[in-house]
Amino acid sequence: MMNLLTLRETSSDQIHYLLDTALSFVEIINRPVKKVPNLRGRVMVTLFYENSTRTRTSFEVAAKIMSAEAINVAIAQSSVSKGESLKDTLRTIQALKADCIVIRHSSSGTAQFAADHLQIPVINAGDGRHEHPTQGLLDMLTIQKHKGDLRGLKVAVVGDVAHSRVARSNIWGLTKMGASVTLVGPSTLMPHDVSELPVTLSTSLKQGLEGADVVNVLRLQTERQERGLLPSLREYSKLYGINSRTLRYAKPDALVLHPGPMNRGVEITADVADGLNGIHSAIEEQVSHGIAVRMAALYMLMSVPSSSVAQQMGDRI
Numbered sequence: 001m002m003n004l005l006t007l008r009e010t011s012s013d014q015i016h017y018l019l020d021t022a023l024s025f026v027e028i029i030n031r032p033v034k035k036v037p038n039l040r041g042r043v044m045v046t047l048f049y050e051n052s053t054r055t056r057t058s059f060e061v062a063a064k065i066m067s068a069e070a071i072n073v074a075i076a077q078s079s080v081s082k083g084e085s086l087k088d089t090l091r092t093i094q095a096l097k098a099d100c101i102v103i104r105h106s107s108s109g110t111a112q113f114a115a116d117h118l119q120i121p122v123i124n125a126g127d128g129r130h131e132h133p134t135q136g137l138l139d140m141l142t143i144q145k146h147k148g149d150l151r152g153l154k155v156a157v158v159g160d161v162a163h164s165r166v167a168r169s170n171i172w173g174l175t176k177m178g179a180s181v182t183l184v185g186p187s188t189l190m191p192h193d194v195s196e197l198p199v200t201l202s203t204s205l206k207q208g209l210e211g212a213d214v215v216n217v218l219r220l221q222t223e224r225q226e227r228g229l230l231p232s233l234r235e236y237s238k239l240y241g242i243n244s245r246t247l248r249y250a251k252p253d254a255l256v257l258h259p260g261p262m263n264r265g266v267e268i269t270a271d272v273a274d275g276l277n278g279i280h281s282a283i284e285e286q287v288s289h290g291i292a293v294r295m296a297a298l299y300m301l302m303s304v305p306s307s308s309v310a311q312q313m314g315d316r317i
């Protein structure tokens with residue numbers, strides 16, 4: 001694999017490999033001293049044109065645990081504000097000897113654009129409403145840890161699917177691994193191409209959650225929404241909000257996920273988010289698993305075969 005741009009284009013074998021590798025890295029992130037030498041001497045650059053807390057930080061933590069250098073380009077203070085094009089910025093970072101670029105952008109297709117213009121690996125950290133592959137992988141890793149095999153599980157993805165790159169990566173990743181996905185939400189928040197996706201659709205929360213092993217709650221992406229898609233946030237919460245009552249529509253041991261950041265009181269109530277009263281919330285665990293998944297992605301794309309390292313050492317001696 002040269003890049004990690006989408007889960008749609010990632011094979012089930014590659015997903016298996018990434019999840020197995022990430023699982024073996026979970027042990028490392030739980031050590032008191034979190035450091036392994038695998039990516040020593042390699043440089044990862046993060047280029048985020050959209051805000052982020054979890055994704056950017058976890059890529060940095062992942063790189064540092066693997067002993068790679070992690071450099072963040074602060075877009076607001078970069079030459080982007082002087083009008084530099086995306087292509088020039090990308091090629092400049094490559095010329096600065098980055099070994100991998102992790103990019104987030106508000107336009108769908110930006111990660112592919114970057115990959116088309118670079119010789120170094122590109123990881124998509126979220127492009128518009130298109131995909132967010134490492135989020136899809138960390139969701140799968142979290143589900144796997146709680147439920148075992150993904151095959152045969154029913155995952156309900158609830159809310160603003162139309163604007164969610166997380167939903168798309170979940171759909172492609174989970175169905176490739178043998179789970180079924182039901183999208184639940186108002187029809188105004190369903191994507192236009194929904195009939196081409198390998199999913200079941202429900203506009204009723206009760207029906208959509210029936211028999212669900214996992215409830216993945218999406219944030220209402222108000223920054224991407226046009227006006228008029230929702231009558232009001234209150235009405236949305238009433239019809240589609242996940243609270244301790246509506247969660248009972250799903251299986252009693254249903255696992256609750258949310259990619260964050262959460263709008264507490266809108267798409268999810270605080271007690272569900274915090275896993276109170278016997279609710280199985282894995283939201284914080286997802287964040288930690290994000291580190292392991294990103295370590296696996298960086299390892300897959302940036303590690304140098306030990307034979308070339310030996311060769312280089314030999315040359316120097």
Ligand code: ASP
Pocket residue numbers: 126132165166218219221259260261
């Ligand atoms: N953090 C996720 C993303 O960047 C989910 C969200 O923002 O709602 O797509």
